[in-house]
Every structure is written in C-alpha cells, then in structure tokens.
Amino acid sequence: MALAVLVVAALACNLPQAAPSAEPNAAFTAAALTVAAQLTQVAQTQSAPTSAGSLPPPTNTSLPTIAPPPPTIAPPPTLPPTPTQICDAAAFVTDVTVPDGTVFAPNTAFVKTWRLKNVGTCSWTPSYTIVFDHGDQMSGPSAQALTSNVNPGQTVDLSVNLVSPAVNGSYKGYWKLRNPSGVTFTQFYADVKVAVLSSGFDLYTRAPDAAWIGGGGGGGGTILTFGGPDSDPNGFVMYRSGFLLEDGSSPSKILETHPKWVDDGVISGEYPAYTIVAGERFRAKIGFLAKADGTCGAGKVKFQLNYKEGGSLHPLGTWTKNCNGNLMTLDVDLSSLAGHSIRLVLAVLADGPASQDWAVWVAPRVVLP
Missing domain, CATH: 2.60.40.10 (Immunoglobulins)
Structure with a gap:
C-alpha cells in the first residue's frame, strides 16, 4: 500500500604592446655614429697650430666595439614545501x-x-x-x-x-x-x-489553529474546516469528547481525524510554530471510536507525527493501528529539536479503504516531564 504524499565575459585584455626592439645592427650603427660625432666635436675645438707648415696626417682612431648583452638566465623553479605529517590531529x-x-x-x-x-x-x-x-x-x-x-x-x-x-x-x-x-x-x-521558558504545547486545544487538509486517492488536497461536518467526503477533523472508544473508555480530550473517504485517503494538520524546550516529549494515545454497540469497526490506518522546519517535512514516527480493543500509547522524545522553532504535523493515512477509519488522538500534547 502506498503511503499518500503529504501536501506541502569575460573581459577582453587590451594589453599594451611592447615597443618593437631595434635590430642589433641598427643599435651598433647608432652607437658608432654617436661616438664618431663626439670625436669630430673634440677635433673642431682644438686650437690651430702656431706655425705654418704641413698639418700632420690624421690619426685613424678605431671605434669601440659594443658587446651584446649577456643572455638572461631563468631562475630555477620553486619547489612546493613538503607537507608536515602530524601524529595527533x-x-x-x-x-x-x-x-x-x-x-x-x-x-x-x-x-x-x-x-x-x-x-x-x-x-x-x-x-x-x-x-x-x-x-x-x-x-x-x-x-x-x-x-x-x-x-x-x-x-x-x-x-x-x-x-x-x-x-x-x-x-x-x-x-x-x-x-x-x-x-x-x-x-x-x-x-x-x-532561560526559564514556558513549556508545553497542547495539540488538542490548538487543533482549531492548525491547517487541515484532506487528500489522497490520486486527487489533490482540499482544505478542511475544523469541526466537520463528519459527512464531508474529503475527510474531517473535530472534537469527540466523551465518545466511547474501542477500549471502552470515554476520555475528555478526543480529537478525531478521519482521512478522505477513498482508498489510501489522507488527512493532515499543520500546527503553528512552537520552539521546543530541551527535555520535552510528545505524548498521546491513539486508536478508534467504537461502534454504537461498543465493538470495533473495520478501521485500519497509519498514524504519523511529523514536523516542518525551513519548508521541509521530517518524520518523527509512524504507527500502524487497527481496531483491536486497545489504545496505543505514544511517547516521543523531542530533545534533538531543543531550541528549534518547528511546526508539528499530525497525519492519518487510510491503510486501504477509508470506511470506519474513525481514527482518534487522545490528549495529544508536548510536555516537559
């Protein structure tokens, strides 16, 4: 039997181009011309000879040779450091x-x-x-x-x-x-x-404040009005205080949650947010209303306790129950959620046909023992 699903450019790089390098021969030629000009200037500034005569022949002066720059040596690559091994970490x-x-x-x-x-x-x-x-x-x-x-x-x-x-x-x-x-x-x-906090959340008293939905059977969910009527084909939720239960008791705090009247129908109720205090527990009894003669009907369902936090639904427990003359006691530790603001969700899923699925929660509550 399938459980019914609960409702909810990179930048362009214009790098400046390096100026074109002069050819080596051109550099040597420019250097030679510069030296020649300097020698000519010196010769022109020398004083004229004091006596007439033949000028001495000019002395041939060789131009200095410009040595090419030494080649650039690339530095050796840097080796990554060797990781240190730590014994205790x-x-x-x-x-x-x-x-x-x-x-x-x-x-x-x-x-x-x-x-x-x-x-x-x-x-x-x-x-x-x-x-x-x-x-x-x-x-x-x-x-x-x-x-x-x-x-x-x-x-x-x-x-x-x-x-x-x-x-x-x-x-x-x-x-x-x-x-x-x-x-x-x-x-x-x-x-x-x-901190001294007020603790406890009564899911029976706060049931009218929950958002109740009936669904399943391949159809969408339908918002339910708290209090019935109990003839609503989409399911219903209402108080049944003082009604006779399958074990023969008639407690004062009975909350009936009947799933949609289809095979594998569902009903769920999402409660207002509540911050869990460390040490708190969810407690309740679950079972069925008895028939008029006090005997059990053919009810068989799955009870679920879930919570919603941050838009996600999380399970806290699922219990399969048929009408057998006994109530089942639930006691769920919520300590792992201490300090969390959550929304508790009660759900009942029909295990097959929904006829006589008169499922009840007796005094559902969050308490700090």
Whole structure:
C-alpha cells in the first residue's frame, strides 16, 4: 500500500604592446655614429697650430666595439614545501546533539555529542581522553577516556553528560582531546543558553489553529474546516469528547481525524510554530471510536507525527493501528529539536479503504516531564 504524499565575459585584455626592439645592427650603427660625432666635436675645438707648415696626417682612431648583452638566465623553479605529517590531529565534523545556542531550563541534564574526524597519522586508543579545557564546565567530567580505537581517516561520536547552570544566561565550555603523553589537541565546545521558558504545547486545544487538509486517492488536497461536518467526503477533523472508544473508555480530550473517504485517503494538520524546550516529549494515545454497540469497526490506518522546519517535512514516527480493543500509547522524545522553532504535523493515512477509519488522538500534547 502506498503511503499518500503529504501536501506541502569575460573581459577582453587590451594589453599594451611592447615597443618593437631595434635590430642589433641598427643599435651598433647608432652607437658608432654617436661616438664618431663626439670625436669630430673634440677635433673642431682644438686650437690651430702656431706655425705654418704641413698639418700632420690624421690619426685613424678605431671605434669601440659594443658587446651584446649577456643572455638572461631563468631562475630555477620553486619547489612546493613538503607537507608536515602530524601524529595527533582532529577535525570537527558536526554537532550531533545540542546545536549552538540551544535553550535549556535551569538545572537540566543533557548529553552533548560531537562528531570528530581523525585527520592525523596516529590512531586514537582508549588511552586517549576527552578533557575539559576552559570556560563553563556545566558539571561535565574533567577527563573521560575514549571507548574504542579511532584510526586515521575515521570519524567518531564523542559524548559527555552535562547539566545546564541554575542561572539564566549564555554558557560555553571548551574541550580538547589528550594523548597518552598528556599533550592536548583540537578544541571543540558546548554552547547553550539557560532561560526559564514556558513549556508545553497542547495539540488538542490548538487543533482549531492548525491547517487541515484532506487528500489522497490520486486527487489533490482540499482544505478542511475544523469541526466537520463528519459527512464531508474529503475527510474531517473535530472534537469527540466523551465518545466511547474501542477500549471502552470515554476520555475528555478526543480529537478525531478521519482521512478522505477513498482508498489510501489522507488527512493532515499543520500546527503553528512552537520552539521546543530541551527535555520535552510528545505524548498521546491513539486508536478508534467504537461502534454504537461498543465493538470495533473495520478501521485500519497509519498514524504519523511529523514536523516542518525551513519548508521541509521530517518524520518523527509512524504507527500502524487497527481496531483491536486497545489504545496505543505514544511517547516521543523531542530533545534533538531543543531550541528549534518547528511546526508539528499530525497525519492519518487510510491503510486501504477509508470506511470506519474513525481514527482518534487522545490528549495529544508536548510536555516537559
């Protein structure tokens, strides 16, 4: 059975041309003419002889020879430096848990996990340790040994148990790795905020504020009005407080979400944004309304809890349920989303025909235990 898809020039280079070089013979000729002119000028400025007589024959003076310039020797190529091999080195990959700026209530225990990569040439063994370096220690250990070998090129998730401080504010603790010789390397940190926040989100009370859509069966989605009617062929959502459920109970907070009345029909509701507080959990019971005589109908559906963040839909859980006389209890840890502003999405998908898919959520809520 297919699950129904949830709705949602380069510049031209005019380099100046170098002036044409004079031919070597022309350069030598110009030099010779210049020297000859200088000699003529000297001869003309000499004083005339004091006595008459024959002038001495002129002395033939040879012109100096101009030597050609020496050839240009290209410098030897520069060799790249030889890379230095480092034994102990790590590279930060990502925060597996508790992204920077996560908000915690005071005195809240949490686990901080970093993903690091061994980018050195030496393997990390259990003789290597995570050590607190400086900043806010947040009740973390001063040193904690690695639990397995990490060879060069491998990644590893390293975790420490921390507790948020008792006073509101921003806190940052720095940690490093330490080798068996006591040398520390590669800094990483935990960055959290502590604030007294109002916690809890009641999905039952806020159901009228959600955007409900019915769809499936190859057709498009249809916006549904909260409160029915329960005869709407596109599906419906409404309160059913006090109705009889398949287990014989009649709770006060029953939210019925019936998918579109087609094979593999769907109904989904996207709630307003809510910022998750560290330690919060989603809790509810799921099941079916009973028939008038208290017995089960033929309902069979998939319940889904999803969340939307940044326009993308992410699953938190899927539970297949048929009417069997028992409710199913849900308890989903939302700690990985602490500090995130998300939109929770409830969905029900018909597992085949939608007849008697009287699917209910009993007291759906986000709570801080």
